[in-house]
Amino acid sequence: MLLHALAKLRDSGEISGYLKAVHINHGLSSESEKWAQHCSEFSHKLNTPIKVIAVDAAPTSGESPEEAARDARYGALRAIISEGDCLVTAHHQEDQAETFLLQALRGAGPRGLAAMGDSSEFGSGEMVRPLLKISQQQLLDYAEKSGISWVEDPSNQLLSYDRNYIRHQVIPLLKERWQAAAVTLSRSARHSADAAELMSDWGDKQLAGIEVGDPLPIIINEKSTRMSLRVRHWLELNGAGVPSESHLQKIIVEVAAAKEDATPLLRWVSRRGVEIKVRRFQGYLHLDGSNHKTYSDSRPFVIDWDISSPLTLPDSRVLEAVDISTTGLDREKLKDKKITVRSRVGGERCHPPFSEYRRTLKNILREERVPPWERNTIPLLFVDDELAVVVGYFVCKPFLTDKNGVSIKVSVGVDE
Secondary structure: HHHHHHHHHHHHHOOOOOOEEEEEEOOOOOOOOOOOOHHHHHHHHHHOOOEEEEEEOOOOOOHHHHHHHHHHHHHHHHHHHOOOOOEEEOOOOOHHHHHHHHHHOOOOOOHHHHOOOOOOOOOHHHHHOOOOOOHHHHHHHHHHHHHOOOOOOHHHHHHHHHHHHHHHHHHHHHHHOOOOOOOOOOOOOHHHHHHHHHHHHHHHHOOOOOOOOOOOOOOOOOHHHHHHHHHHHHHHHHOOOOOHHHHHHHHHHHHOOOOOOOOOEEEEOOOOOOEEEEEEEEEEEOOOOEOOOOOOOOOOOEEEOOOOOOEEOOOOOEEEEEEEOOOEEEEEOOOOOOEEOOOOOOOEEEEEOOOOOOEEHHHHHOOOOOOOHOOOOOOEEEEEOEEEEEEEEEHHHEEEEOOOEEEEEEEEEOOO
């Protein structure tokens, strides 16, 4: 129905641009090829090109068939959406009501209860759902009036699937008592979307100035609801996804509220299979995992480096010397010297630029509030056998240039 309507609008000049149909063949039915053929023939009748994409929708361990099919379908669609493209889907009012009920039964908050938005970012383009206020019956009437034939997927009748159960058992029962149930449930989804947007705006303001990888300050006596929102927003900012209610409460009760001298750690595996670790240190929550990459390779190393080309460390990090105009490592003091990059082993001493005398690196890192679990992962650059650079933190005073000198910046990256 949607493609038919869009083709009519295109032919009448009411919409511009290039129209193309896409059919995803999940390969889950013996009839899959026939359905793909039906879609191709229908598209050709409308003088509209079509792309048929076959995907592997077999569920993995612990994944439901519905999730597997959806992930495979959306993954394939994202791959073909370019900047400026708009993916238009035929989700209708009853689909929205079903999604709202599914989310409510999962205990979702406002964002989940918002169900499907009218439009959203999708891949490099946009996804638009223009039929969310159109009932299924209106679409059926349109199809009949337009002489459109369609095929039914028998799996849509299987009540073992949650959405199908709601569609065939719950929604009809609700409509018997409340005829406008789909309309009012969809309205509740819109109200939830408004609330979710306000919460997101509040979260953005609370995290103003906090970048990806930054720790989150713990606010003493903050209400748990506010802290939950801040922590959730912070985790999402760092690509850790939305935590479960259980993990969120453990962060607040077991990590943030732990004794000052404690070193609490909460870890879990996200839906994407990434291990997430949340710790507390000196009044801040720290995150390991996802976008905030950490390095746990503890093998000691000593590597010679001539600084003329990047150096890859055993844990895949990359060091690179870059000429800069500001204060940094003095190239003149590297001439005819042996340069090595080493892991921290303990007992190192140096003269930091912000101190009047040499001190142990252990005490410097402690006073600079470097988290304990990161201290042994810091690469150290030695000139002959003297510590010259604590990479990512400072250049030791004897190796700094003056204002007019040539500086070298030693940076840490990730070798992808």
